[in-house]
Amino acid sequence: MDDLGEALRAQVEEAAARRTPLAIVGGASKGFFGRQAEGALLRLDGHRGVIDYEPTELVITARSGTPLAEIEAVLAEQRQMLAFEPPHFGMTATLGGAIACGLSGPRRPYAGAARDFVLGARIVNGQGEILRFGGQVMKNVAGYDVSRLMVGALGTLGVLLEVSLKVLPQPVAEMTLSRQCAPEQALDWLARWAGQPLPLSASCFVDDRLYVRLSGTATGVEAAQRAIGGDRIEAGGSFWRSIAEHTHPFFTTDATDRILWRLAVPAATPPLSPPGRWLLDWGGAQRWLYTEASSASIREAVEQVGGHAQQFRGGDRRAEVFHPLSAPLASVHRKLKAAFDPQGILNPGRLYRDW
Amino acid sequence: MSMRAASPNAIRRIDKDELVSAFLRLLPPAAVLHEAEDLRPYESDGLTAYRQVPLIVVLPDTLEQVRKILQLCHERQAPVVARGAGTGLSGGALPLANGVLLVMARFNRILDVDPLRRTATVQPGVRNLAISQAAAPFGLYYAPDPSSQIACTIGGNVAENSGGVHCLKYGLTVHNILEIKAFTIDGELLTIGGQALDAAGYDLLALFTGSEGMLAVTVEITVKLLPKPACVQVVLAAFDEVEKAGGAVAGIIAEGIIPAGLEMMDAPAIRAAEQFVHCGYPLDAQAILLCELDGTVEEVEEQIAQVQAVLDRCGATGIRIARDEEQRLQFWKGRKGAFPAMGRLAPDYYCMDGAIPRKRLPEVLRRISALSAEYGLPVANVFHAGDGNLHPLILFDANQPGELQRTEELGGRILELCVAVGGTITGEHGVGIEKIAQMCVQFQPAELEQFFAVKRVFDPLELLNPGKAVPTLHRCAEFGAMHVHHGHTPFPDLERF
Ligand SMILES: Cc1cc2nc3c(=O)[nH]c(=O)nc-3n(C[C@H](O)[C@H](O)[C@H](O)COP(=O)(O)OP(=O)(O)OC[C@H]3O[C@@H](n4cnc5c(N)ncnc54)[C@H](O)[C@@H]3O)c2cc1C
Numbered sequence: 001m002d003d004l005g006e007a008l009r010a011q012v013e014e015a016a017a018r019r020t021p022l023a024i025v026g027g028a029s030k031g032f033f034g035r036q037a038e039g040a041l042l043r044l045d046g047h048r049g050v051i052d053y054e055p056t057e058l059v060i061t062a063r064s065g066t067p068l069a070e071i072e073a074v075l076a077e078q079r080q081m082l083a084f085e086p087p088h089f090g091m092t093a094t095l096g097g098a099i100a101c102g103l104s105g106p107r108r109p110y111a112g113a114a115r116d117f118v119l120g121a122r123i124v125n126g127q128g129e130i131l132r133f134g135g136q137v138m139k140n141v142a143g144y145d146v147s148r149l150m151v152g153a154l155g156t157l158g159v160l161l162e163v164s165l166k167v168l169p170q171p172v173a174e175m176t177l178s179r180q181c182a183p184e185q186a187l188d189w190l191a192r193w194a195g196q197p198l199p200l201s202a203s204c205f206v207d208d209r210l211y212v213r214l215s216g217t218a219t220g221v222e223a224a225q226r227a228i229g230g231d232r233i234e235a236g237g238s239f240w241r242s243i244a245e246h247t248h249p250f251f252t253t254d255a256t257d258r259i260l261w262r263l264a265v266p267a268a269t270p271p272l273s274p275p276g277r278w279l280l281d282w283g284g285a286q287r288w289l290y291t292e293a294s295s296a297s298i299r300e301a302v303e304q305v306g307g308h309a310q311q312f313r314g315g316d317r318r319a320e321v322f323h324p325l326s327a328p329l330a331s332v333h334r335k336l337k338a339a340f341d342p343q344g345i346l347n348p349g350r351l352y353r354d355w
Numbered sequence: 356m357s358m359r360a361a362s363p364n365a366i367r368r369i370d371k372d373e374l375v376s377a378f379l380r381l382l383p384p385a386a387v388l389h390e391a392e393d394l395r396p397y398e399s400d401g402l403t404a405y406r407q408v409p410l411i412v413v414l415p416d417t418l419e420q421v422r423k424i425l426q427l428c429h430e431r432q433a434p435v436v437a438r439g440a441g442t443g444l445s446g447g448a449l450p451l452a453n454g455v456l457l458v459m460a461r462f463n464r465i466l467d468v469d470p471l472r473r474t475a476t477v478q479p480g481v482r483n484l485a486i487s488q489a490a491a492p493f494g495l496y497y498a499p500d501p502s503s504q505i506a507c508t509i510g511g512n513v514a515e516n517s518g519g520v521h522c523l524k525y526g527l528t529v530h531n532i533l534e535i536k537a538f539t540i541d542g543e544l545l546t547i548g549g550q551a552l553d554a555a556g557y558d559l560l561a562l563f564t565g566s567e568g569m570l571a572v573t574v575e576i577t578v579k580l581l582p583k584p585a586c587v588q589v590v591l592a593a594f595d596e597v598e599k600a601g602g603a604v605a606g607i608i609a610e611g612i613i614p615a616g617l618e619m620m621d622a623p624a625i626r627a628a629e630q631f632v633h634c635g636y637p638l639d640a641q642a643i644l645l646c647e648l649d650g651t652v653e654e655v656e657e658q659i660a661q662v663q664a665v666l667d668r669c670g671a672t673g674i675r676i677a678r679d680e681e682q683r684l685q686f687w688k689g690r691k692g693a694f695p696a697m698g699r700l701a702p703d704y705y706c707m708d709g710a711i712p713r714k715r716l717p718e719v720l721r722r723i724s725a726l727s728a729e730y731g732l733p734v735a736n737v738f739h740a741g742d743g744n745l746h747p748l749i750l751f752d753a754n755q756p757g758e759l760q761r762t763e764e765l766g767g768r769i770l771e772l773c774v775a776v777g778g779t780i781t782g783e784h785g786v787g788i789e790k791i792a793q794m795c796v797q798f799q800p801a802e803l804e805q806f807f808a809v810k811r812v813f814d815p816l817e818l819l820n821p822g823k824a825v826p827t828l829h830r831c832a833e834f835g836a837m838h839v840h841h842g843h844t845p846f847p848d849l850e851r852f
Pocket of ligand 1: 400401436437438439440441442443444446447448459479500501502503506507508509510511512513514515516517518519520567568569571572573574694783784820
């Protein structure tokens with residue numbers, strides 16, 4: 001339980017005075033994520049501890065260096081959870097890293113993303129000022145929503161010191177169903193089921209099989225099973241963990257020197273053309289692809305259907321890895337960066353090359 | 356840290372005749388209002404205590420018109436206030452004497468409903484309820500349901516991040532939209548968010564939601580649609596103490612249940628509602644809870660039984676489960692009619708909107724009732740208990756000299772109480788002009804400066820809704836001085852966090 005807030009603030013202030021870029025690191029589990037960037041290390045792993053957790057308020061507040069595993073364990077004792085199922089990508093993953101990367105797991109299309117659960121944050125901006133936005137209440141519209149703006153910003157707008165998250169009860173019952181089918185058939189079913197009041201909580205298509213998770217009350221889950229059919233698989237929990245954590249054979253077989261792409265597309269988009277190995281996640285809204293196709297062709301294919309693509313693992317991390325922004329949006333991003341970090345010292349270049 | 360003076364744009368002189376003729380070159384005559392009697396209907400939004408006739412009202416109906424209006428205002432440095440239906444309760448759409456009121460109500464077309472993607476793409480002037488009506492044939496609906504949903508626009512909802520009675524389970528506006536298109540003051544069209552999830556770059560969609568018309572003018576919105584639940588049921592429970600009702604709320608959540616709606620009303624609110632709509636509320640109760648559960652038939656059955664057990668254990672003096680859909684709507688009618696019901700008890704009422712950690716509710720209600728006695732003004736409370744959003748309604752008579760001013764002062768102290776217990780001055784109605792002083796209580800100067808820095812990214816000349824939502828430090832200094840003058844710092848005896 002250590003509060004290093006003031007020391008971290010002072011480090012940022014000094015870096016700003018000297019204009020020294022800082023590379024912000026939590027548990028170093030997601031060093032692969034985003035662009036490769038250099039800077040003096042600003043370590044957050046010592047800044048840890050759950051500050052406040054009241055199960056019946058459905059809110060937890062913790063310092064950013066707190067291990068995600070610790071937070072999940074504290075919640076699990078009260079039969080609660082982080083409903084966006086953040087991927088850890090390693091034992092050392094911290095809360096701050098998870099929020100800064102803004103990644104969400106299998107439950108995302110049905111329960112919401114990391115940003116949907118952020119209620120408030122304390123940050124250090126690029127001028128070494130400690131600022132607090134949002135709070136520990138579910139509804140709060142005082143001032144601009146700066147705490148959600150931090151989610152997925154990869155630390156480029158501020159160093160996260162504390163985050164308050166909405167948490168949810170664990171479902172009483174979960175069941176995973178599986179069946180063989182073609183990808184077109186899987187996408188069609190998923191789109192149709194999502195339009196019905198079914199207790200879906202995860203769905204993916206891999207190796208010619210569709211997997212669906214149901215969560216809710218025991219009777220509700222059983223009724224839904226009767227409605228949609230499929231074979232029940234026993235190790236549902238570890239299956240979905242392997243999808244979230246990329247330990248499923250899809251991600252580990254023959255993947256070493258290839259690039260893993262993450263494509264986000266509108267729900268109900270048919271299979272896309274680039275050749276390669278595909279895993280369809282999030283009811284088809286998130287698609288993983290190992291391919292040798294060029295980035296240009298992937299970006300073009302995904303733009304045609306109104307989506308975006310990110311070079312998730314591997315490849316040239318000095319080029320852009322996130323989807324290029326339109327000119328007006330790029331300009332807004334640069335100005336926002338300057339509004340929070342006028343000296344450009346917070347993780348410069350980690351998100352986009354020029355800032 | 357620089358001290359900023361009050362926004363000069365809210366007071367700069369604008370040549371009205373010249374601006375009117377410039378607008379008439381862009382818009383048909385019927386879309387440019389400038390005579391006193393035409394402007395009068397726009398002098399206030401839902402917060403009628405504040406009134407200001409705008410300089411000019413424009414009513415565009417094409418995107419090109421909006422772009423040109425904004426470019427013209429930018430060029431002339433004329434301030435612009437956007438307006439949807441004008442149901443806002445914080446004066447966000449209050450016009451400026453030297454400003455243009457940009458009314459978006461004519462943008463009322465539903466552009467697309469896509470049942471497979473479960474989205475609707477609509478113009479900003481579309482009414483909230485109209486989206487659910489258009490989605491209904493597909494078994495879908497738009498979840499956020501403010502009580503004003505028959506009148507308020509989706510553009511206004513985005514600007515306020517509006518909620519409703521179902522947000523504990525289904526979220527606020529920010530959780531239920533995918534993409535917006537908006538013009539910045541210089542006429543640039545931004546597409547924010549996207550049709551796919553989690554757009555690249557910063558989460559500008561979150562930043563824009565709840566930004567109260569300060570950053571850009573929204574011209575198109577894609578919302579998410581949800582399947583209508585198969586089954587909905589409501590339980591009405593009565594309590595002889597507010598504490599017990601609060602305990603029951605915590606008890607239901609501790610059971611692992613997230614109700615679709617969880618509303619509380621205190622004794623004055625119960626009595627007013629019952630007299631007004633005869634909804635069957637127990638008149639001897641100190642508090643009632645309305646707990647709505649939805650899902651599959653099996654789920655709802657199971658959870659109703661669980662909730663009933665919790666309510667019993669927590670000392671409910673009466674529990675009723677709606678016997679049919681008619682009675683369910685009857686139970687809700689009292690809650691939904693609470694505001695107008697209060698309106699019958701006094702010539703005027705003033706609706707506050709604080710949010711607090713739920714566990715502090717009994718203490719907050721006690722302090723509100725002490726404040727109510729101190730000011731000699733009755734207060735009734737309706738409470739989105741699930742998510743801690745409190746709506747105290749202050750009853751007053753604006754025709755009594757000084758009563759409006761005392762009401763506002765009492766309201767301000769209630770909001771400061773919310774901050775003192777770890778909550779916020781506004782859960783869903785926005786800051787607008789109403790709570791601008793209390794922003795100084797909730798935020799430090801460096802935080803307010805950061806808000807201004809964000810504002811300047813989009814609107815460097817501060818022409819969009821100047822003077823709203825974020826107070827200048829100068830204004831906070833004045834407010835601080837006034838506070839000391841009135842002889843109370845807010846709740847010095849309460850622990851801050
Ligand atoms: C009886 C009653 C009940 C209510 N119940 C609820 C409730 O349950 N929950 C809740 O959250 N609110 C509630 N409200 C408040 C209000 O209805 C909401 O804030 C609503 O979202 C306002 O929508 P509007 O179209 O009337 O916006 P307006 O009042 O016209 O404007 C509100 C703000 O949005 C800005 N704005 C409007 N359109 C645009 C646009 N296109 N682009 C940029 N900015 C824009 C305006 O400048 C202003 O700042 C209630 C109000 C009333 C009168």
